[in-house]
Amino acid sequence: MEVRFRTRRLEQCYLEFRLANREFGAEVARRYIQRIQIVKNIRSVDELRRLPGLRFHALAGSREGQFAINLNGFYRLIVTLEGAELQIVRVEEVSKHYGD
Numbered sequence: 001m002e003v004r005f006r007t008r009r010l011e012q013c014y015l016e017f018r019l020a021n022r023e024f025g026a027e028v029a030r031r032y033i034q035r036i037q038i039v040k041n042i043r044s045v046d047e048l049r050r051l052p053g054l055r056f057h058a059l060a061g062s063r064e065g066q067f068a069i070n071l072n073g074f075y076r077l078i079v080t081l082e083g084a085e086l087q088i089v090r091v092e093e094v095s096k097h098y099g100d
Helices: 008-015 017-024 026-041 045-050
Strands: 002-005 067-070 075-082 088-096
Touching: 002 008, 002 026, 008 017, 008 026, 008 088, 017 026, 026 075, 026 088
Parallel strands: 002 088
Antiparallel strands: 067 075, 075 088
């Protein structure tokens, strides 16, 4: 699948572990980069759903139309799907799921 980023900062965090580490902390930074690599190497949304560790799921309420991918117990990667065949994953943000 193709991956796009909502902001240049999110893309730079993917490309540079040091920046991601500063932004999110070491554990979340590693998983952020790893999860994006996984998304780049799959062929369809169905494959994402079949990978149990990702916990890929649709969001509801004010986040309807967005999906979450688990990074760790508290953080998740928020994405949207684009394209006629939903072959483009757009990284929207890294979100702390349960607040502070």
